Amino acid sequence: MKVKYNLIHEEKNTQARLGKIETNYGTYDTPMFMPVGTQATVKTLSPEELKDVNSGIILSNTYHLWLRPGENVVDHAGGLHKFMNWDGPILTDSGGYQVFSLAKPKDITEEGVYFKNHLNGDRLFLTPEKSIEIQNKLDSDIAMSFDECPPASADHQYMKESVERTLRWAARGKAVHNNERQSLFGIIQGGPYEDLRKFSAIETVKLDFDGYSIGGVANDDESKDDMYKAIEYSVPYIPKDKTRYLMGVGEPIDIIEGVIRGIDIFDCVLPTRLARHGHAFTHSGKINLKNAKYKEDFSPIDDECDCYACKHYTKAYIKHLINSEETFGARLLSIHNIRFLIKMTEDIREAIKNDELLEYRKKFVKEYYHEDI
């Protein structure tokens, strides 16, 4: 089946909305945070641990799986769910972002993109059709259109050409999409330019996708202000009965600001990446367990957290594991950090329900960032 978005409640004071997404693997509440399993595994975690932190949809990467193990291996395994033992919904990105961020140098043509395999240097060519064909074989529940992801600093002229090309690519991808149980989302681009975001949103929606995402917002060279504006410029043109997905965003404040501007789903590698570096989200801010002050801190990472790591382990132990390069440390912190963002979305949903999202933001920013807004 195609995913179906059901609007439950619109918050009184913001653009935020409570919804439910129906998928092949059950119905899930939004706003939602999706953990990232780049290589058909959410780094260090088992599927049971993902369920345990209340994960809904997870994301996996077309580019990585295309290169290794190859989409045919996943296809012959019976699809990505069976391959990785995950009986929840999966969204695959299109590979566009990875081609433009990992695989340099590249050569963009109307037909597609030539680039170097980041693993072995081989010259490769990815087209909108190929991206969709790979995703059809991976058999994810939601596929993404193949798009160009130019830097936010690209000038208006280049961005205009890019947005137009991405629209042509979106149409080409949709034309070859051939998987009845898989939904296909369109991606709105346009960088920081209001007219281009509007143009991209309107034209992408005309192509009639099963959902829409706002791309090009997690680039290194983009300011938070530009990101928030890109959402504001795009969202008004997305039909209310379709899912709105902000790609690659997972910093707590950006999730809140995204929800306030009408976003339903988010994904980011941040919680697992931070974990590998010994960092943890807590309700009173991000902490670095490598800091000497935690050497004999026998309290949990966050005393307000209900995750497995916080129930059974201390900062001192996890610090020891991280210092000793023991992967069980990254595993405990990944569980915790993912749970933190998912718990955030649970609290956000409660706040939307009660029309108290701005109060939630004020309290969160005060406690987490120690700032008054």
Next chain:
Amino acid sequence: MKVKYNLIHEEKNTQARLGKIETNYGTYDTPMFMPVGTQATVKTLSPEELKDVNSGIILSNTYHLWLRPGENVVDHAGGLHKFMNWDGPILTDSGGYQVFSLAKPKDITEEGVYFKNHLNGDRLFLTPEKSIEIQNKLDSDIAMSFDECPPASADHQYMKESVERTLRWAARGKAVHNNERQSLFGIIQGGPYEDLRKFSAIETVKLDFDGYSIGGVANDDESKDDMYKAIEYSVPYIPKDKTRYLMGVGEPIDIIEGVIRGIDIFDCVLPTRLARHGHAFTHSGKINLKNAKYKEDFSPIDDECDCYACKHYTKAYIKHLINSEETFGARLLSIHNIRFLIKMTEDIREAIKNDELLEYRKKFVKEYYHEDI
């Protein structure tokens, strides 16, 4: 309480015996394989996963925990069990083996050993008293005496001096041991020399420890034949009501040969180390999942295995994880490899019970090593 060994049954055709070890954390059947958690974590695994593969005692390393996080941190955490969230029995080694294998160069005196910290090059000094003091603070259930581990190639004269020194060190360690709930085991040394093994065994037993181990048998330069002989030279002098522990041994055939010669417990890093390199034990031999032939092998690692990895994942998927350097791969293989050795000891106990251990060996060697004996 001190551990208590209860002899249940002596196999008719060999020196093998079925027993039960009573510990602070329950009673466990022997022969037993102990997974190794060097740095207060069995690499990649949670305590729940260790229970799930039916682990009994686990081993942790005094040398590593002394250097990092330091025995005082563990002590202040409430001991090693609480620090690492393990409510089963723990045996700590003495640090002797690590000092002699990791921390070169070293300078052996009657008082103790000067050596370099393998992490930062600092000059350190470890004595029998210090080793016991550290282990008392770690609060393991079984502590080991501090011993010298000379290479198997050491000449008779050196080995004799070494065995005598180790005996003096054992007495000094025992004299300062001060932890009512912790047992202390003596270590029999003597390399490949029958007279020295006999001497070491008799003199160590005179010191009256709570159990005895046979050390110096997992040295790189020792032949299997020397190892088996070292056991045969030592075991007759160990009282029947005490646990017999063969240190650092985990190769399947060596476990079987050890049991046949009267050994009760074993430990080895082999299952987790093999896992990190993509290797798996199977009932028909060891396999390397990096091998191209497993790329589309959608069968479990071992179709006779009952572990979590074999229940839910395929060779193709685990191969992909190992190729992609995803730690969930090493985790699945660690679960499997540890379960394999523990299941082996379960089968061995059944064979002892039925006085069929030699038949078990014959069948195992045929299936696993493809050899007739």
